[in-house]
Structures are given as structure tokens and as C-alpha cells.
Amino acid sequence: MDTQVTLGRIDAIPDGQARGFDPGGTGRDTLFVVRRGAALHGWLDRCPHEVVTPLPYRRHAYLNAAGDRIVCSAHGAQFDIASGECLAGPCRGEFLTPVPLTATAHGELRAQLPADLLAPVLPLSQP
């Protein structure tokens, strides 16, 4: 069963950058959001190459220097920001797992989480 959680304010994510979130309080980020203008892209923080591996080498460091691809620091995989497709690296052709996002009228960002993938999930607010 999916769970809706509020991640925070959209304008807290700088344009062109990524932010990690840990809505389940697991101790490390389990999903991340990349903002490009009005577009927001949510992905689980797990590389399809090694499914137990989170991507960044440091909190929020999900993008390459040019800011035009998502990168995994484990083995150098590069992903398209919008489609999540691996374009280079060991898992070429595989995809990141999307996290559906919605924006509220008040500028809040909400995510639909697959509960079974993010246990223990402690939702910040129920729909």
C-alpha cells in the first residue's frame, strides 16, 4: 500500500539542484528530488545496478558537475534526469525507480511512497 508524505517546501530545492529526503527516518536518505525550473523529478535513492546501493557520495550530491545528469558514485553510472534511464556505466539501459510527486496549492511537495520499499516509514502526514 502506498503512503503519501510531505517532503517540504518546493522552493527549498534550488533550481537545477537535487535534494535527498528520509521521510521514513531510516537514518539516511531513501529518495531524492531534482528540480529543473517548474519540473520536479522524484527517484528512489537506489542504483538499479546494485539495488542496495544509494547513489551519492555526500548528502544531496546526486548530479554531475554540469548538472545535466544524475550520477551514482558507486560505479559511475549516469542517468537521464527526466526519464531515469541509465545512459552510461555498468547498468546502461536500466532505470531508476520513480517516486510520484505532487505539488500542493501552498507550494508543498508531496511524494507517493511504496511502503514496502521504504520500511520503516513513519509518514509525516496522512492524506
Add this chain to the structure above:
Amino acid sequence: MNIIGPDALVFGVDDVAATTSYLNDYGLTPAGRDALGDRFEALDGTSIVIAHKDDAGLPPALPTGNMLRKTVYGVADARALIEIAAELGRDREVRHLSDGSIEAADDAGFVLGFQVTKRRPLLLPAEAINAPGAPQRKPNQVGVDENLNPRPRTLSHFALFVPDAAKLEAFYVQRLGFRVTDRLVGAGPFLQPGGTLEHHTLFLINTPPQMKGMEHVAFHLGGPHEVLSAGTRFAAKGYQSFWGPGRHSFGSNWFWYFHSPMGCRFEFDADMDQMDKSWTPREKPATTDSTQVYLFQAREKWSPVGGPPPGARH
């Protein structure tokens, strides 16, 4: 073939500024720029060298996109350089560089350099512990200094993903005089060059060809307390722990692995076994449980050995 171990590892990186911050925070000391790039040294002068991936001074990139560009081995003396040049020159190009080092490729296409080692002698005490019957610290000498900022002492070892570990093992053993100290069946051998007693300076991991490259780099610290202290400080700066802290079985070294912006992991390491020629190599299957005697964070799978990566559609 008096090869001591790696003096330097050279990377062509995507984000020079982020990598510079990372290596500083890891505890290496900036030591200027040379022909290959920016150098970051451990206490004995062994180093990581980085340059932007498009820098023309770097050896060519690996076809996999892995950021490793060159491994520079330190050897004992000029005679060892002559021996290596003669041996490798039998079947491949050996380039003599202006700094006196030589350069050639191994049988997997990794670029190797060899130089008379630039390591400086380390005159540092080991971490002292008080065991009943054998106290090592003087009265009033405390074990915990909360301001401790451990510095990596020396570049210990690295692990390579290779498509044919048996073939590369044969190259290092037969051509460069390395010895196998132990073996993880399904992954590969721990290799020790002839000029050191360290359990390993090189570990080979058999993987699909699209993985070829650096898997992890490890520097030795002064003991397990320094590993846990350095890792805790590093994690507090936002760097992402991958595996550890724990202690390996083969090699007995304490470990704590972190992700890095160099597309491989960096390990804080301490207290590795030393083996001489009388040692008989051990073997066991390559599983997580076989490589750690204890661990303080669960990790189901530590490297994609033994077949295609999970979810592969090849």
C-alpha cells in the same frame, strides 16, 4: 622485481572542486600540482592525483568510464626499474618518462607507472591499548582524545574490477613477481608484491567487462580507534558510508568504506596482517559473511561478483 606497493593512483574526474574537498576531508594533504594533476598526500608521501577528465596530460580513459587513469608503483631502487623495463619490454611498449619513471600497460589495459619509491619513512607510534597484563599507555595517558583528527598514514591497497581475474593474476605473478596470499573463490586473489610483507596491496574482483576499473582505494590509519574516529568525522560531514565499520577476515584489517566522487569507494583501514614467503594461501567463497568477522551495519551484498548485475537486461 622489488616492487613495494602503490605510490600513487591517478584519476580523471568530472568534478575537480568536489573531489578536492572530498580528499581534504578524507584527511589527505594537498601537495601541489605536477605533470599529471593535483596531488593529495598521506603522511608518508603516497598519494591520490586528480585532474579533470578532459585534461590532456592524463593517460587515456578506460572504455567503461571508470575514472582510474594510472597506477604508479614504487620500487626499491633503480635496478628494479631496469628489471621491470626488461621484463615488460619483451612483449609490450615500455615508455621512459622525463621524471625517470617508466610506463606500460598490464594485460587488462590498465596503465602502470614504476618509479623509485617516493615514500618517506614513518616514525609514528601505533595506537596503544591497555590490556590486562599488558598495559601500553603510561599512567594518566588517556585513550580518547575528542579532538583527534586522524590522518591516513600510507596508501595501503586497492581493488580492481576486471573481466578476467585469472589472466590478470597470471600477469602480476609471472611478470611482476607478486604472490597470492589468499583467495576469495568467485571474486579473485589478494596479491602481494615482492618488496612488502603487507597481506595485499592489490585485490582482483572478477566482474562483467562493463565494470572494469577501480572498485576501492584504502589508506592505512594508526589503528582501529583511528578508523572509527576518522569515519565518524567523515560521516558527520555528510559523506555516505557504504560498508562498515567492521573487520575483514582475510588480512584482518579493520575497514570502513565510503562512496566518493571518483566513482569508486574510499576505505579507512588499519591493522593489516603481514605475510612472508612461508605463508600458505587460504581459500573460501566470496560472500559478505566470508569477508567480515564483524560489522556494525548490515550490508547484504558488497560487490557484484559471480555473474551479471541484478536486474541486467543484456
